[in-house]
Amino acid sequence: MSGVRSFRRNEFRASKILQERVRSHPKVELVLDSVVEDISGSDIVETVRIRNLKTQALRTVEATGVFIFVGFTPNSGLVKDPIEKDALGYVLTDQNMATSIPGMFAIGDLRKQLTKQITNAVGDGTTAAVAAEKHIEGTLRPNPGLAARAGVA
Numbered sequence: 001m002s003g004v005r006s007f008r009r010n011e012f013r014a015s016k017i018l019q020e021r022v023r024s025h026p027k028v029e030l031v032l033d034s035v036v037e038d039i040s041g042s043d044i045v046e047t048v049r050i051r052n053l054k055t056q057a058l059r060t061v062e063a064t065g066v067f068i069f070v071g072f073t074p075n076s077g078l079v080k081d082p083i084e085k086d087a088l089g090y091v092l093t094d095q096n097m098a099t100s101i102p103g104m105f106a107i108g109d110l111r112k113q114l115t116k117q118i119t120n121a122v123g124d125g126t127t128a129a130v131a132a133e134k135h136i137e138g139t140l141r142p143n144p145g146l147a148a149r150a151g152v153a
């Protein structure tokens with residue numbers, strides 16, 4: 001097969017339209033309910049061994065590359081407590097991008113929000129820049145709830 005094999009444990013979580021696009025693509029083969037057990041090759045990737053979790057059947061397929069999606073972990077170690085974060089480490093902000101520490105703003109992927117896209121990061125940056133100016137002027141209305149929960153009020 002010259003194309004892409006997509007291995008997944010179970011069903012897709014992407015939007016319906018993207019799922020349909022993948023399913024109908026002639027060069028994509030979906031291998032569901034499976035895990036990759038081994039990636040082999042001499043100098044470069046040559047084969048991948050997969051196990052079907054329902055039948056336990058093993059299958060070895062040829063491959064010239066493997067792309068592993070490991071999920072997201074926010075790189076928020078730089079911003080220490082008492083800044084308020086959620087259980088996963090995403091920084092909480094109000095609508096002005098203000099964090100629980102007055103004068104500190106967080107934007108983009110670091111911040112807890114529904115979507116993680118470039119357009120969000122850019123928009124967040126604009127908001128934070130304007131909010132930071134208002135903070136310096138002393139006209140930014142703080143979010144007392146957020147600050148109180150973080151113990152910095």
Ligand SMILES: Cc1cc2nc3c(=O)[nH]c(=O)nc-3n(C[C@H](O)[C@H](O)[C@H](O)COP(=O)(O)OP(=O)(O)OC[C@H]3O[C@@H](n4cnc5c(N)ncnc54)[C@H](O)[C@@H]3O)c2cc1C
Nearest residue numbers: 075077078107108109110111115116117118119120121122
């Ligand atoms: C594989 C992949 C594909 C994507 N595709 C799309 C797409 O098609 N469309 C889309 O809109 N979005 C896409 N995204 C998401 C998009 O890249 C992010 O939402 C966006 O880059 C977030 O911007 P950011 O500025 O918050 O973070 P980043 O772009 O991650 O920038 C953070 C920067 O901070 C630097 N940094 C980290 N720690 C420190 C430190 N201690 N000191 C100094 N610098 C530091 C990093 O090196 C980095 O340059 C994709 C993301 C990935 C991973």
